[in-house]
Amino acid sequence: MEIYKTQSQIAAKQNWLLSLVVLILITFGVLALTQGIAIAIIPLLFDIPYEEILPLFSGDITHPNGRMAMMFLQGLGGGLAFLLAGWLFSHLVEKASLGWKQQLARVQFTSILITIPLLLGFVMFDTLIIEWNANIQFPEALRTFEEMVKSMEESAMKLTIYLTDFQSFGEFIAGLLVIGVFAGIGEEYFFRGVMQPKMRAYTGSHHAGIWITAFIFSAIHFQFYGFVPRMLLGALFGYLYWFSGSLVYPMLAHILNNSLTVLMVYLNKLGLVEFDIESPDQVNWLVVATGSLLFIICLRLFIQHNQKQQTHGQVAESI
Structure with a gap:
Protein backbone atom coordinates (compact mmCIF):
# COMPACT_ATOMS: atom_id res chain seq x y z
CA MET A 1 0.00 0.00 0.00
CA GLU A 2 1.19 3.52 -0.77
CA ILE A 3 1.80 6.04 1.99
CA TYR A 4 0.67 9.58 1.27
CA LYS A 5 -0.78 11.25 4.34
CA THR A 6 -2.26 14.72 4.01
CA GLN A 7 -5.14 16.79 5.38
CA SER A 8 -4.75 19.62 2.87
CA GLN A 9 -7.98 20.88 1.32
CA ILE A 10 -6.44 20.92 -2.17
CA ALA A 11 -5.84 17.18 -1.87
CA ALA A 12 -9.56 16.48 -1.42
CA LYS A 13 -11.14 14.31 -4.09
CA GLN A 14 -13.48 17.08 -5.25
CA ASN A 15 -10.44 19.30 -5.92
CA TRP A 16 -8.66 16.73 -8.08
CA LEU A 17 -8.46 18.95 -11.17
CA LEU A 18 -7.02 21.91 -9.27
CA SER A 19 -4.51 19.64 -7.56
CA LEU A 20 -3.34 18.15 -10.87
CA VAL A 21 -3.07 21.57 -12.52
CA VAL A 22 -0.89 22.80 -9.65
CA LEU A 23 1.24 19.65 -9.87
CA ILE A 24 1.72 20.13 -13.63
CA LEU A 25 2.60 23.82 -13.25
CA ILE A 26 5.14 23.10 -10.51
CA THR A 27 6.67 20.26 -12.51
CA PHE A 28 7.12 22.27 -15.71
CA GLY A 29 8.36 25.23 -13.68
CA VAL A 30 10.99 23.13 -11.90
CA LEU A 31 12.05 21.43 -15.15
CA ALA A 32 12.49 24.82 -16.83
CA LEU A 33 14.33 26.26 -13.83
CA THR A 34 16.75 23.36 -13.37
CA GLN A 35 17.52 23.14 -17.08
CA GLY A 36 18.05 26.90 -17.15
CA ILE A 37 20.46 26.66 -14.23
CA ALA A 38 22.28 23.78 -15.91
CA ILE A 39 22.62 25.71 -19.17
CA ALA A 40 23.95 28.74 -17.30
CA ILE A 41 26.55 26.66 -15.45
CA ILE A 42 27.70 24.43 -18.34
CA PRO A 43 30.09 27.02 -19.87
CA LEU A 44 31.78 27.45 -16.50
CA LEU A 45 32.08 23.75 -15.67
CA PHE A 46 32.83 22.30 -19.09
CA ASP A 47 34.37 25.22 -21.00
CA ILE A 48 31.70 25.08 -23.71
CA PRO A 49 30.67 28.39 -25.36
CA TYR A 50 27.02 29.35 -25.04
CA GLU A 51 26.53 29.16 -28.81
CA GLU A 52 27.50 25.48 -28.73
CA ILE A 53 25.03 24.53 -25.99
CA LEU A 54 21.92 24.29 -28.23
CA PRO A 55 23.38 21.45 -30.33
CA LEU A 56 23.68 19.45 -27.10
CA PHE A 57 19.96 18.75 -27.22
CA SER A 58 20.25 17.05 -30.62
CA GLY A 59 23.55 15.28 -30.00
CA ASP A 60 25.32 17.25 -32.74
CA ILE A 61 28.07 18.74 -30.58
CA THR A 62 31.67 17.68 -31.21
CA HIS A 63 33.18 19.38 -28.15
CA PRO A 64 35.26 16.89 -26.10
CA ASN A 65 33.31 17.80 -22.95
CA GLY A 66 29.95 17.70 -24.72
CA ARG A 67 28.84 14.29 -23.45
CA MET A 68 29.64 15.09 -19.82
CA ALA A 69 27.89 18.43 -20.20
CA MET A 70 24.79 16.70 -21.56
CA MET A 71 24.92 14.22 -18.68
CA PHE A 72 24.99 17.17 -16.29
CA LEU A 73 22.03 18.75 -18.08
CA GLN A 74 20.08 15.48 -18.03
CA GLY A 75 20.85 14.83 -14.38
CA LEU A 76 19.95 18.28 -13.08
CA GLY A 77 17.09 18.92 -15.49
CA GLY A 78 15.73 15.36 -15.54
CA GLY A 79 15.72 12.92 -12.64
CA LEU A 80 16.65 15.43 -9.95
CA ALA A 81 14.08 17.89 -11.31
CA PHE A 82 11.28 15.32 -10.91
CA LEU A 83 12.48 14.63 -7.37
CA LEU A 84 12.42 18.34 -6.52
CA ALA A 85 9.03 18.90 -8.18
CA GLY A 86 7.48 15.99 -6.30
CA TRP A 87 8.97 17.15 -3.02
CA LEU A 88 7.82 20.77 -3.45
CA PHE A 89 4.29 19.73 -4.34
CA SER A 90 3.87 17.14 -1.59
CA HIS A 91 5.50 19.18 1.19
CA LEU A 92 4.62 22.79 0.36
CA VAL A 93 1.29 22.50 -1.46
CA GLU A 94 -0.39 19.45 0.07
CA LYS A 95 1.74 19.30 3.24
CA ALA A 96 1.84 15.54 2.81
CA SER A 97 4.07 12.91 4.34
CA LEU A 98 5.32 9.87 2.45
CA GLY A 99 6.20 8.26 5.79
CA TRP A 100 9.80 7.47 4.98
CA LYS A 101 10.49 5.99 8.41
CA GLN A 102 7.60 3.59 7.83
CA GLN A 103 8.63 2.89 4.24
CA LEU A 104 12.20 2.06 5.19
CA ALA A 105 10.98 -0.19 8.01
CA THR A 144 1.23 12.12 -41.24
CA PHE A 145 1.04 10.99 -37.62
CA GLU A 146 3.34 8.05 -38.36
CA GLU A 147 5.94 10.33 -39.94
CA MET A 148 5.75 12.66 -36.95
CA VAL A 149 6.27 9.95 -34.33
CA LYS A 150 9.06 8.37 -36.38
CA SER A 151 10.82 11.72 -36.56
CA MET A 152 10.51 12.13 -32.79
CA GLU A 153 11.77 8.58 -32.30
CA GLU A 154 14.79 9.17 -34.52
CA SER A 155 15.67 12.37 -32.66
CA ALA A 156 15.36 10.64 -29.29
CA MET A 157 17.46 7.69 -30.47
CA LYS A 158 20.14 10.00 -31.86
CA LEU A 159 20.45 11.71 -28.50
CA THR A 160 20.46 8.36 -26.67
CA ILE A 161 23.25 7.05 -28.88
CA TYR A 162 25.24 10.23 -28.33
CA LEU A 163 24.80 10.03 -24.55
CA THR A 164 25.78 6.38 -24.34
CA ASP A 165 28.73 6.49 -26.72
CA PHE A 166 31.05 6.44 -23.72
CA GLN A 167 34.64 7.37 -24.50
CA SER A 168 36.00 6.66 -21.03
CA PHE A 169 35.24 4.82 -17.82
CA GLY A 170 34.42 8.18 -16.22
CA GLU A 171 31.71 8.84 -18.79
CA PHE A 172 30.32 5.36 -18.16
CA ILE A 173 30.08 6.05 -14.41
CA ALA A 174 28.41 9.39 -15.14
CA GLY A 175 25.92 7.54 -17.35
CA LEU A 176 25.13 5.07 -14.58
CA LEU A 177 24.52 7.91 -12.13
CA VAL A 178 22.41 10.09 -14.43
CA ILE A 179 20.48 7.50 -16.46
CA GLY A 180 20.34 4.85 -13.75
CA VAL A 181 20.42 6.29 -10.23
CA PHE A 182 19.15 9.87 -10.59
CA ALA A 183 16.38 8.96 -13.05
CA GLY A 184 15.34 5.93 -10.99
CA ILE A 185 15.07 7.83 -7.72
CA GLY A 186 13.62 11.07 -9.10
CA GLU A 187 11.01 9.56 -11.43
CA GLU A 188 9.85 7.00 -8.89
CA TYR A 189 9.48 9.61 -6.16
CA PHE A 190 7.39 11.75 -8.51
CA PHE A 191 5.28 9.13 -10.31
CA ARG A 192 4.90 6.33 -7.79
CA GLY A 193 5.44 8.35 -4.62
CA VAL A 194 3.23 11.36 -5.38
CA MET A 195 1.12 10.81 -8.49
CA GLN A 196 0.11 7.16 -8.00
CA PRO A 197 -1.50 7.52 -4.55
CA LYS A 198 -3.33 10.62 -5.80
CA MET A 199 -4.67 8.74 -8.83
CA ARG A 200 -5.74 5.91 -6.53
CA ALA A 201 -7.56 8.34 -4.25
CA TYR A 202 -9.31 10.06 -7.19
CA THR A 203 -10.43 6.85 -8.90
CA GLY A 204 -11.05 4.74 -5.78
CA SER A 205 -9.08 1.87 -7.32
CA HIS A 206 -5.43 1.02 -6.79
CA HIS A 207 -5.36 -0.76 -10.17
CA ALA A 208 -6.63 2.37 -11.93
CA GLY A 209 -4.17 4.51 -10.00
CA ILE A 210 -1.27 2.28 -11.02
CA TRP A 211 -2.19 2.07 -14.71
CA ILE A 212 -3.10 5.75 -15.16
CA THR A 213 0.21 6.71 -13.59
CA ALA A 214 2.05 4.18 -15.78
CA PHE A 215 0.35 5.64 -18.87
CA ILE A 216 1.45 9.18 -17.95
CA PHE A 217 4.93 7.93 -17.04
CA SER A 218 5.34 6.44 -20.51
CA ALA A 219 3.73 9.38 -22.30
CA ILE A 220 6.15 11.98 -20.89
CA HIS A 221 9.04 10.20 -22.64
CA PHE A 222 7.48 11.11 -26.03
CA GLN A 223 8.52 7.83 -27.70
CA PHE A 224 5.56 6.10 -29.31
CA TYR A 225 7.50 3.06 -30.50
CA GLY A 226 8.48 2.29 -26.94
CA PHE A 227 5.24 3.40 -25.33
CA VAL A 228 3.65 0.06 -24.42
CA PRO A 229 6.75 -1.67 -22.96
CA ARG A 230 7.55 1.45 -20.94
CA MET A 231 3.96 1.62 -19.68
CA LEU A 232 4.15 -2.03 -18.60
CA LEU A 233 7.41 -1.25 -16.83
CA GLY A 234 5.74 1.66 -15.05
CA ALA A 235 2.87 -0.59 -14.00
CA LEU A 236 5.38 -3.11 -12.61
CA PHE A 237 6.98 -0.36 -10.52
CA GLY A 238 3.53 0.65 -9.33
CA TYR A 239 2.60 -2.84 -8.21
CA LEU A 240 5.94 -3.29 -6.45
CA TYR A 241 5.06 -0.21 -4.41
CA TRP A 242 1.50 -1.34 -3.78
CA PHE A 243 2.44 -4.85 -2.67
CA SER A 244 5.33 -3.74 -0.46
CA GLY A 245 4.33 -0.28 0.78
CA SER A 246 7.88 0.96 0.18
CA LEU A 247 9.20 3.13 -2.64
CA VAL A 248 12.59 1.50 -2.17
CA TYR A 249 11.57 -1.45 -4.36
CA PRO A 250 10.35 0.46 -7.44
CA MET A 251 13.35 2.78 -7.12
CA LEU A 252 15.67 -0.22 -7.00
CA ALA A 253 13.94 -1.90 -9.94
CA HIS A 254 14.02 1.33 -11.98
CA ILE A 255 17.72 1.83 -11.25
CA LEU A 256 18.48 -1.79 -12.17
CA ASN A 257 16.51 -1.57 -15.42
CA ASN A 258 18.20 1.62 -16.62
CA SER A 259 21.66 0.64 -15.37
CA LEU A 260 21.46 -2.73 -17.13
CA THR A 261 20.96 -0.97 -20.47
CA VAL A 262 23.83 1.42 -19.79
CA LEU A 263 26.08 -1.49 -18.78
CA MET A 264 25.23 -3.50 -21.91
CA VAL A 265 25.96 -0.51 -24.13
CA TYR A 266 29.34 -0.02 -22.45
CA LEU A 267 30.26 -3.72 -22.65
CA ASN A 268 29.32 -3.64 -26.35
CA LYS A 269 31.61 -0.63 -26.74
CA LEU A 270 34.44 -2.67 -25.20
CA GLY A 271 33.65 -5.59 -27.51
CA LEU A 272 32.74 -7.93 -24.65
CA VAL A 273 29.11 -8.49 -25.68
CA GLU A 274 26.93 -7.85 -28.71
CA PHE A 275 24.23 -5.30 -27.96
CA ASP A 276 22.64 -2.89 -30.43
CA ILE A 277 20.52 -0.26 -28.71
CA GLU A 278 19.14 0.89 -32.09
CA SER A 279 18.01 -2.50 -33.39
CA PRO A 280 17.10 -5.02 -30.70
CA ASP A 281 17.56 -8.66 -31.62
CA GLN A 282 14.62 -10.63 -32.95
CA VAL A 283 12.45 -12.21 -30.30
CA ASN A 284 13.88 -15.40 -28.85
CA TRP A 285 10.89 -17.39 -27.67
CA LEU A 286 12.97 -19.39 -25.22
CA VAL A 287 14.12 -16.14 -23.62
CA VAL A 288 10.54 -14.85 -23.50
CA ALA A 289 9.20 -18.08 -21.99
CA THR A 290 12.03 -18.32 -19.44
CA GLY A 291 11.63 -14.66 -18.50
CA SER A 292 7.87 -15.01 -18.13
CA LEU A 293 8.24 -18.01 -15.82
CA LEU A 294 10.96 -16.31 -13.78
CA PHE A 295 8.89 -13.15 -13.49
CA ILE A 296 5.72 -14.96 -12.36
CA ILE A 297 7.57 -17.02 -9.76
CA CYS A 298 9.48 -14.05 -8.36
CA LEU A 299 6.42 -11.78 -8.32
CA ARG A 300 4.51 -14.41 -6.37
CA LEU A 301 7.39 -14.73 -3.90
CA PHE A 302 7.62 -10.95 -3.62
CA ILE A 303 3.92 -10.67 -2.78
CA GLN A 304 4.11 -13.47 -0.23
CA HIS A 305 7.10 -11.95 1.54
CA ASN A 306 5.38 -8.56 1.78
CA GLN A 307 1.84 -9.63 2.74
CA LYS A 308 2.54 -9.25 6.43
CA GLN A 309 3.45 -5.59 5.83
CA GLN A 310 0.16 -4.75 4.11
CA THR A 311 -1.73 -3.94 7.31
CA HIS A 312 0.79 -1.27 8.35
CA GLY A 313 0.22 2.37 7.41
CA GLN A 314 -2.49 4.16 5.53
CA VAL A 315 -3.11 4.52 1.83
CA ALA A 316 -3.27 7.98 0.30
CA GLU A 317 -4.95 9.65 3.25
CA SER A 318 -6.67 12.90 2.30
CA ILE A 319 -9.84 14.82 2.97
Whole structure:
Protein backbone atom coordinates (compact mmCIF):
# COMPACT_ATOMS: atom_id res chain seq x y z
CA MET A 1 0.00 0.00 0.00
CA GLU A 2 1.19 3.52 -0.77
CA ILE A 3 1.80 6.04 1.99
CA TYR A 4 0.67 9.58 1.27
CA LYS A 5 -0.78 11.25 4.34
CA THR A 6 -2.26 14.72 4.01
CA GLN A 7 -5.14 16.79 5.38
CA SER A 8 -4.75 19.62 2.87
CA GLN A 9 -7.98 20.88 1.32
CA ILE A 10 -6.44 20.92 -2.17
CA ALA A 11 -5.84 17.18 -1.87
CA ALA A 12 -9.56 16.48 -1.42
CA LYS A 13 -11.14 14.31 -4.09
CA GLN A 14 -13.48 17.08 -5.25
CA ASN A 15 -10.44 19.30 -5.92
CA TRP A 16 -8.66 16.73 -8.08
CA LEU A 17 -8.46 18.95 -11.17
CA LEU A 18 -7.02 21.91 -9.27
CA SER A 19 -4.51 19.64 -7.56
CA LEU A 20 -3.34 18.15 -10.87
CA VAL A 21 -3.07 21.57 -12.52
CA VAL A 22 -0.89 22.80 -9.65
CA LEU A 23 1.24 19.65 -9.87
CA ILE A 24 1.72 20.13 -13.63
CA LEU A 25 2.60 23.82 -13.25
CA ILE A 26 5.14 23.10 -10.51
CA THR A 27 6.67 20.26 -12.51
CA PHE A 28 7.12 22.27 -15.71
CA GLY A 29 8.36 25.23 -13.68
CA VAL A 30 10.99 23.13 -11.90
CA LEU A 31 12.05 21.43 -15.15
CA ALA A 32 12.49 24.82 -16.83
CA LEU A 33 14.33 26.26 -13.83
CA THR A 34 16.75 23.36 -13.37
CA GLN A 35 17.52 23.14 -17.08
CA GLY A 36 18.05 26.90 -17.15
CA ILE A 37 20.46 26.66 -14.23
CA ALA A 38 22.28 23.78 -15.91
CA ILE A 39 22.62 25.71 -19.17
CA ALA A 40 23.95 28.74 -17.30
CA ILE A 41 26.55 26.66 -15.45
CA ILE A 42 27.70 24.43 -18.34
CA PRO A 43 30.09 27.02 -19.87
CA LEU A 44 31.78 27.45 -16.50
CA LEU A 45 32.08 23.75 -15.67
CA PHE A 46 32.83 22.30 -19.09
CA ASP A 47 34.37 25.22 -21.00
CA ILE A 48 31.70 25.08 -23.71
CA PRO A 49 30.67 28.39 -25.36
CA TYR A 50 27.02 29.35 -25.04
CA GLU A 51 26.53 29.16 -28.81
CA GLU A 52 27.50 25.48 -28.73
CA ILE A 53 25.03 24.53 -25.99
CA LEU A 54 21.92 24.29 -28.23
CA PRO A 55 23.38 21.45 -30.33
CA LEU A 56 23.68 19.45 -27.10
CA PHE A 57 19.96 18.75 -27.22
CA SER A 58 20.25 17.05 -30.62
CA GLY A 59 23.55 15.28 -30.00
CA ASP A 60 25.32 17.25 -32.74
CA ILE A 61 28.07 18.74 -30.58
CA THR A 62 31.67 17.68 -31.21
CA HIS A 63 33.18 19.38 -28.15
CA PRO A 64 35.26 16.89 -26.10
CA ASN A 65 33.31 17.80 -22.95
CA GLY A 66 29.95 17.70 -24.72
CA ARG A 67 28.84 14.29 -23.45
CA MET A 68 29.64 15.09 -19.82
CA ALA A 69 27.89 18.43 -20.20
CA MET A 70 24.79 16.70 -21.56
CA MET A 71 24.92 14.22 -18.68
CA PHE A 72 24.99 17.17 -16.29
CA LEU A 73 22.03 18.75 -18.08
CA GLN A 74 20.08 15.48 -18.03
CA GLY A 75 20.85 14.83 -14.38
CA LEU A 76 19.95 18.28 -13.08
CA GLY A 77 17.09 18.92 -15.49
CA GLY A 78 15.73 15.36 -15.54
CA GLY A 79 15.72 12.92 -12.64
CA LEU A 80 16.65 15.43 -9.95
CA ALA A 81 14.08 17.89 -11.31
CA PHE A 82 11.28 15.32 -10.91
CA LEU A 83 12.48 14.63 -7.37
CA LEU A 84 12.42 18.34 -6.52
CA ALA A 85 9.03 18.90 -8.18
CA GLY A 86 7.48 15.99 -6.30
CA TRP A 87 8.97 17.15 -3.02
CA LEU A 88 7.82 20.77 -3.45
CA PHE A 89 4.29 19.73 -4.34
CA SER A 90 3.87 17.14 -1.59
CA HIS A 91 5.50 19.18 1.19
CA LEU A 92 4.62 22.79 0.36
CA VAL A 93 1.29 22.50 -1.46
CA GLU A 94 -0.39 19.45 0.07
CA LYS A 95 1.74 19.30 3.24
CA ALA A 96 1.84 15.54 2.81
CA SER A 97 4.07 12.91 4.34
CA LEU A 98 5.32 9.87 2.45
CA GLY A 99 6.20 8.26 5.79
CA TRP A 100 9.80 7.47 4.98
CA LYS A 101 10.49 5.99 8.41
CA GLN A 102 7.60 3.59 7.83
CA GLN A 103 8.63 2.89 4.24
CA LEU A 104 12.20 2.06 5.19
CA ALA A 105 10.98 -0.19 8.01
CA ARG A 106 9.09 -2.26 5.41
CA VAL A 107 12.23 -3.06 3.42
CA GLN A 108 13.26 -6.70 3.68
CA PHE A 109 16.58 -8.10 2.48
CA THR A 110 14.85 -11.17 1.04
CA SER A 111 12.50 -9.01 -1.02
CA ILE A 112 15.45 -7.00 -2.32
CA LEU A 113 17.07 -10.22 -3.51
CA ILE A 114 13.79 -11.30 -5.15
CA THR A 115 13.46 -7.92 -6.93
CA ILE A 116 16.62 -8.54 -8.97
CA PRO A 117 15.55 -11.75 -10.81
CA LEU A 118 11.97 -10.40 -10.91
CA LEU A 119 13.15 -7.39 -12.90
CA LEU A 120 15.41 -9.54 -15.06
CA GLY A 121 12.51 -11.88 -15.87
CA PHE A 122 10.33 -8.93 -16.81
CA VAL A 123 13.03 -7.51 -19.10
CA MET A 124 13.34 -10.89 -20.84
CA PHE A 125 9.57 -11.10 -21.35
CA ASP A 126 9.37 -7.44 -22.39
CA THR A 127 11.54 -8.10 -25.46
CA LEU A 128 8.38 -9.51 -27.07
CA ILE A 129 6.42 -6.32 -26.39
CA ILE A 130 9.32 -4.14 -27.49
CA GLU A 131 9.52 -5.85 -30.88
CA TRP A 132 5.74 -5.70 -31.36
CA ASN A 133 5.54 -2.00 -30.43
CA ALA A 134 8.55 -1.13 -32.61
CA ASN A 135 6.93 -2.68 -35.68
CA ILE A 136 3.43 -1.21 -35.46
CA GLN A 137 2.15 -0.21 -38.90
CA PHE A 138 -0.30 2.65 -39.30
CA PRO A 139 -3.05 2.87 -41.94
CA GLU A 140 -2.59 5.28 -44.82
CA ALA A 141 -4.98 7.77 -43.20
CA LEU A 142 -2.52 8.18 -40.32
CA ARG A 143 0.58 8.56 -42.48
CA THR A 144 1.23 12.12 -41.24
CA PHE A 145 1.04 10.99 -37.62
CA GLU A 146 3.34 8.05 -38.36
CA GLU A 147 5.94 10.33 -39.94
CA MET A 148 5.75 12.66 -36.95
CA VAL A 149 6.27 9.95 -34.33
CA LYS A 150 9.06 8.37 -36.38
CA SER A 151 10.82 11.72 -36.56
CA MET A 152 10.51 12.13 -32.79
CA GLU A 153 11.77 8.58 -32.30
CA GLU A 154 14.79 9.17 -34.52
CA SER A 155 15.67 12.37 -32.66
CA ALA A 156 15.36 10.64 -29.29
CA MET A 157 17.46 7.69 -30.47
CA LYS A 158 20.14 10.00 -31.86
CA LEU A 159 20.45 11.71 -28.50
CA THR A 160 20.46 8.36 -26.67
CA ILE A 161 23.25 7.05 -28.88
CA TYR A 162 25.24 10.23 -28.33
CA LEU A 163 24.80 10.03 -24.55
CA THR A 164 25.78 6.38 -24.34
CA ASP A 165 28.73 6.49 -26.72
CA PHE A 166 31.05 6.44 -23.72
CA GLN A 167 34.64 7.37 -24.50
CA SER A 168 36.00 6.66 -21.03
CA PHE A 169 35.24 4.82 -17.82
CA GLY A 170 34.42 8.18 -16.22
CA GLU A 171 31.71 8.84 -18.79
CA PHE A 172 30.32 5.36 -18.16
CA ILE A 173 30.08 6.05 -14.41
CA ALA A 174 28.41 9.39 -15.14
CA GLY A 175 25.92 7.54 -17.35
CA LEU A 176 25.13 5.07 -14.58
CA LEU A 177 24.52 7.91 -12.13
CA VAL A 178 22.41 10.09 -14.43
CA ILE A 179 20.48 7.50 -16.46
CA GLY A 180 20.34 4.85 -13.75
CA VAL A 181 20.42 6.29 -10.23
CA PHE A 182 19.15 9.87 -10.59
CA ALA A 183 16.38 8.96 -13.05
CA GLY A 184 15.34 5.93 -10.99
CA ILE A 185 15.07 7.83 -7.72
CA GLY A 186 13.62 11.07 -9.10
CA GLU A 187 11.01 9.56 -11.43
CA GLU A 188 9.85 7.00 -8.89
CA TYR A 189 9.48 9.61 -6.16
CA PHE A 190 7.39 11.75 -8.51
CA PHE A 191 5.28 9.13 -10.31
CA ARG A 192 4.90 6.33 -7.79
CA GLY A 193 5.44 8.35 -4.62
CA VAL A 194 3.23 11.36 -5.38
CA MET A 195 1.12 10.81 -8.49
CA GLN A 196 0.11 7.16 -8.00
CA PRO A 197 -1.50 7.52 -4.55
CA LYS A 198 -3.33 10.62 -5.80
CA MET A 199 -4.67 8.74 -8.83
CA ARG A 200 -5.74 5.91 -6.53
CA ALA A 201 -7.56 8.34 -4.25
CA TYR A 202 -9.31 10.06 -7.19
CA THR A 203 -10.43 6.85 -8.90
CA GLY A 204 -11.05 4.74 -5.78
CA SER A 205 -9.08 1.87 -7.32
CA HIS A 206 -5.43 1.02 -6.79
CA HIS A 207 -5.36 -0.76 -10.17
CA ALA A 208 -6.63 2.37 -11.93
CA GLY A 209 -4.17 4.51 -10.00
CA ILE A 210 -1.27 2.28 -11.02
CA TRP A 211 -2.19 2.07 -14.71
CA ILE A 212 -3.10 5.75 -15.16
CA THR A 213 0.21 6.71 -13.59
CA ALA A 214 2.05 4.18 -15.78
CA PHE A 215 0.35 5.64 -18.87
CA ILE A 216 1.45 9.18 -17.95
CA PHE A 217 4.93 7.93 -17.04
CA SER A 218 5.34 6.44 -20.51
CA ALA A 219 3.73 9.38 -22.30
CA ILE A 220 6.15 11.98 -20.89
CA HIS A 221 9.04 10.20 -22.64
CA PHE A 222 7.48 11.11 -26.03
CA GLN A 223 8.52 7.83 -27.70
CA PHE A 224 5.56 6.10 -29.31
CA TYR A 225 7.50 3.06 -30.50
CA GLY A 226 8.48 2.29 -26.94
CA PHE A 227 5.24 3.40 -25.33
CA VAL A 228 3.65 0.06 -24.42
CA PRO A 229 6.75 -1.67 -22.96
CA ARG A 230 7.55 1.45 -20.94
CA MET A 231 3.96 1.62 -19.68
CA LEU A 232 4.15 -2.03 -18.60
CA LEU A 233 7.41 -1.25 -16.83
CA GLY A 234 5.74 1.66 -15.05
CA ALA A 235 2.87 -0.59 -14.00
CA LEU A 236 5.38 -3.11 -12.61
CA PHE A 237 6.98 -0.36 -10.52
CA GLY A 238 3.53 0.65 -9.33
CA TYR A 239 2.60 -2.84 -8.21
CA LEU A 240 5.94 -3.29 -6.45
CA TYR A 241 5.06 -0.21 -4.41
CA TRP A 242 1.50 -1.34 -3.78
CA PHE A 243 2.44 -4.85 -2.67
CA SER A 244 5.33 -3.74 -0.46
CA GLY A 245 4.33 -0.28 0.78
CA SER A 246 7.88 0.96 0.18
CA LEU A 247 9.20 3.13 -2.64
CA VAL A 248 12.59 1.50 -2.17
CA TYR A 249 11.57 -1.45 -4.36
CA PRO A 250 10.35 0.46 -7.44
CA MET A 251 13.35 2.78 -7.12
CA LEU A 252 15.67 -0.22 -7.00
CA ALA A 253 13.94 -1.90 -9.94
CA HIS A 254 14.02 1.33 -11.98
CA ILE A 255 17.72 1.83 -11.25
CA LEU A 256 18.48 -1.79 -12.17
CA ASN A 257 16.51 -1.57 -15.42
CA ASN A 258 18.20 1.62 -16.62
CA SER A 259 21.66 0.64 -15.37
CA LEU A 260 21.46 -2.73 -17.13
CA THR A 261 20.96 -0.97 -20.47
CA VAL A 262 23.83 1.42 -19.79
CA LEU A 263 26.08 -1.49 -18.78
CA MET A 264 25.23 -3.50 -21.91
CA VAL A 265 25.96 -0.51 -24.13
CA TYR A 266 29.34 -0.02 -22.45
CA LEU A 267 30.26 -3.72 -22.65
CA ASN A 268 29.32 -3.64 -26.35
CA LYS A 269 31.61 -0.63 -26.74
CA LEU A 270 34.44 -2.67 -25.20
CA GLY A 271 33.65 -5.59 -27.51
CA LEU A 272 32.74 -7.93 -24.65
CA VAL A 273 29.11 -8.49 -25.68
CA GLU A 274 26.93 -7.85 -28.71
CA PHE A 275 24.23 -5.30 -27.96
CA ASP A 276 22.64 -2.89 -30.43
CA ILE A 277 20.52 -0.26 -28.71
CA GLU A 278 19.14 0.89 -32.09
CA SER A 279 18.01 -2.50 -33.39
CA PRO A 280 17.10 -5.02 -30.70
CA ASP A 281 17.56 -8.66 -31.62
CA GLN A 282 14.62 -10.63 -32.95
CA VAL A 283 12.45 -12.21 -30.30
CA ASN A 284 13.88 -15.40 -28.85
CA TRP A 285 10.89 -17.39 -27.67
CA LEU A 286 12.97 -19.39 -25.22
CA VAL A 287 14.12 -16.14 -23.62
CA VAL A 288 10.54 -14.85 -23.50
CA ALA A 289 9.20 -18.08 -21.99
CA THR A 290 12.03 -18.32 -19.44
CA GLY A 291 11.63 -14.66 -18.50
CA SER A 292 7.87 -15.01 -18.13
CA LEU A 293 8.24 -18.01 -15.82
CA LEU A 294 10.96 -16.31 -13.78
CA PHE A 295 8.89 -13.15 -13.49
CA ILE A 296 5.72 -14.96 -12.36
CA ILE A 297 7.57 -17.02 -9.76
CA CYS A 298 9.48 -14.05 -8.36
CA LEU A 299 6.42 -11.78 -8.32
CA ARG A 300 4.51 -14.41 -6.37
CA LEU A 301 7.39 -14.73 -3.90
CA PHE A 302 7.62 -10.95 -3.62
CA ILE A 303 3.92 -10.67 -2.78
CA GLN A 304 4.11 -13.47 -0.23
CA HIS A 305 7.10 -11.95 1.54
CA ASN A 306 5.38 -8.56 1.78
CA GLN A 307 1.84 -9.63 2.74
CA LYS A 308 2.54 -9.25 6.43
CA GLN A 309 3.45 -5.59 5.83
CA GLN A 310 0.16 -4.75 4.11
CA THR A 311 -1.73 -3.94 7.31
CA HIS A 312 0.79 -1.27 8.35
CA GLY A 313 0.22 2.37 7.41
CA GLN A 314 -2.49 4.16 5.53
CA VAL A 315 -3.11 4.52 1.83
CA ALA A 316 -3.27 7.98 0.30
CA GLU A 317 -4.95 9.65 3.25
CA SER A 318 -6.67 12.90 2.30
CA ILE A 319 -9.84 14.82 2.97
